[in-house]
Amino acid sequence: MTATEPILAVEDLGVHFSTESGDVHAVQGVSLSVAPGETLALVGESGSGKSTVALAAMGLLSPNATVTGSAVVDGHQVVGAGETALRALRGRTVSMVFQEPATALDPLTRVGAQIAEVIRNHRQVSAADAAARAVDLLRRVGIPAPEDRAKAFPFQLSGGQRQRVVIAMAIANEPALLIADEPTTALDVTVQAEILELLRALAADTGTGVLLVTHNMGVVADFADRVAVMLHGSIVETGGVEDVLLRPQHEYTERLLAAVPRLETAASAQDAAESATHRPDRRRLEVTEASPDRAPDGRPDTPPVVDLRDVSVTFGRGTRAVHALRGIDVQVHAGETVGLVGESGSGKSTAARVALGLVRPSAGSVRLFGSDLRRTRGRDRRALRSGIGVVLQDPVASLDPRMSVGECIAEPLAVHRRGTSSADRRRRVDEVLDAVRLPRALASRAPRELSGGQRQRVSLARALVLDPRLLVADEPTSALDVSVQEAVLEVLTELQGELGFACLFVSHDLAVVQQFAERVVVMRAGAVEEQGPTGSTLLHPTTDYTRRLLAAVPVPDPVVQRQRRADRLASLAAVTS
Structure with a gap:
């Protein structure tokens, strides 16, 4: 292959699946290419065929799939290739970061051993060298204490940490083509920014081409060189990232971009207030003072549905103890949505599990619907739990x-x-x-x-x-494309208005939290960094940590995002110098 040839060339690709209810045509006549060192973003709604194209390029489609056309990776034809030839390509020439880490990791094997296995499958290295390389890869993708984490099983890691392990496996052999199917879905915004910098450096240093499948238009603006938009199995628009995101030609692309949640800053909120054409956010962003039905800190003047007071959670003992929560106070009232935000491992999901009664606190009190959850047993406890609905991070x-x-x-x-x-x-x-x-x-x-x-x-x-009184949602929109996400949040809003349930909303997507939650709790290392009404907390943060979180959020404007990335890197350089 010459330097001018694409690392991935897909021509007139068609995929249909034979099912009990008939044939399903998932992809029709798709043609695209990825040059060495280039990133092509493949975007579209859920079910548009994005992931099917990615799986076809890896030769990973299910046995009931019929594939036509051509998919050439680094000079090797994938369509129709035998399993032996495909196995030689996968992990060495082409690697994939899957959307759901639970499906990509062996639950019974330590993560370091899984990464080392990928290395030894394609390189003649000793077990000790592969293990050392695995630790280094964990360090590169931002996992703290990589030597210890290499000995952990997947269930001992957070969702974001598991996704970083998958990324480490994918880049272990510096492939010519990296297919990334929602690679940052489970990551908080700061780690997402770090991973994108890592992938950007990989592409620049080694010439790795990247096919990025994503619904996050901020990530597209931050990382992609070109964009292809899919609808009903076909590509309806393609072009440079600035052309597609700033000057879309197809009305479907315009609809997708209109549905993207956009993070408000103090400056943009002021601009919006002065613009008569601005589409207002669904939630009020300027709630900064007490109203007649709210206390001075923004909480409603009603008894909370869930009440965590001075709650601490410690896993393990002695030097191996992990302090997951450190004396947090979180309350959620009927009809209210409280957003829990923070980096992966900050304690967000642990706090949600305490509220559900799935994790017993080491100290503090937990009251659910006015009852002390730690003192409730048997039928009464079951009755309390019937009033809770749960949406977990990993479907x-x-x-x-x-x-x-x-x-x-x-x-x-x-x-x-x-x-x-x-x-x-x-x-x-x-x-x-x-x-x-x-x-x-x-x-x-x-x-x-x-x-x-x-x-x-x-x-x-x-x-x-069950028409719950409390909905605990742990990253409920992380797997959704922007238009479906908007529709689901609208549904949640309507149902919350009708049923009056409280919602504890755990998310790393600050733009969604800003639009959906009345109050926000920012967590860091198991403690509450700051909390208050969404408008005052996210528009005017009082801590450097919250400001760093907000600075790491990518926006769906390539020109603005380029400047935000430069400002962020300059700020980080100033801190470390």
Whole structure:
């Protein structure tokens, strides 16, 4: 292959799947290319065929897939190639970062050993050298204490840390082509920025081409050279990143960009206030003082639905003890959404699990619906839990693969004996499928047959099926494209208005939190860094940590994002100098 030839060349690619209900044409006539050192972003709604194109380029489609056309990687034809030839390519010439780390990591093998195995599969190195290289890779992707983390199992890491392990595995052999399917979905904004810098350096130093599959337009603006927009299995627009994001030609691209949540800053909020054409955010961003129904700190003057007071959580003992929470206070009131934000490992998900009664605090008190959760047992505890809906970060881990979608959604009804007949339960399943904008026909399908975004919406439907008083949402929109994310948040808003449930919203997407939450709690290293009304806290942060979080958020404007990245790197350089 010459330097002028693309590292990936896809020509007239077609993919259809044979299913019990007939053939499904997922990709039709797709042509694209990636040059050495170039990043092509493939964007579009969930189910548009983005991930199918990526899997076809790796030769990883399921046996019921029929592929036509051509996909050439570094001079090697993938379509029609045998498994032996494909195995030689994967991990060495082409690597992939999958959307869901739970599917890419062996739960029974330590993460360092998994990375070392990838290295030794393609390089003649000793076990000791591969293990040392694994530790170095963990350090490069920003995992703290990499020597210790290399000995950990995947379940002992946070969702963001697991995704960083997957990225370390993918870049272990410095491949010619890296296919990244939502590589930063599970990462907080500061680690996301660091990973993008790492991938950018990899492309520059080694000439690695990157096919980036993502729904995050901020990441596209920050990282991509070119953009291809997919709709219903076909490419409807392609061009340079500035042309597509700033001057879109197709009305579908315009709709996608209009749905992108945009982080407000103090300056942009002022500009918006002066602009008559500005589309207001769904939530009020300027709530900075007490109103008649709120206390001076922005909390409603009503008893909280969930009340964490001076809660600490410590895992392990002695020198191996991990202080996951350090005396935090968090309250959520009926009809209110409180956003928990912070870096991966800051304690956000642990705080949510304490509220659910899944983690017992080492100190402090937890009250749920006015009852002391630590003192509640048996039937009373079960009754309390029936008032909680949960959306977990990883939809694969929360849906039973042996059940149909409809059975997964209906399971809480059966567990808590809601609905007098199977017909009643089917009717309720149809209602919540409608609420999360999924066709009722999906009820008969298996979770594995759905896209990542569709599975996340099924998880949301399952959480809402009992009409909860409290919804605990751990990264509920992380797997959703921007238009579906907007629709789901609108649905949540409508249902919250109708049902009045409280929502504890755990997220690393500060733009979404800013639009969706009335109050925000910023966490760092297990402690509350600052909290208050969303407007005052995110528009006018009082701590350097919150300011750094906000500075790391990519915006969907390539020109503005280029300057934000330069400012951020200059600020980091000033701190370390």
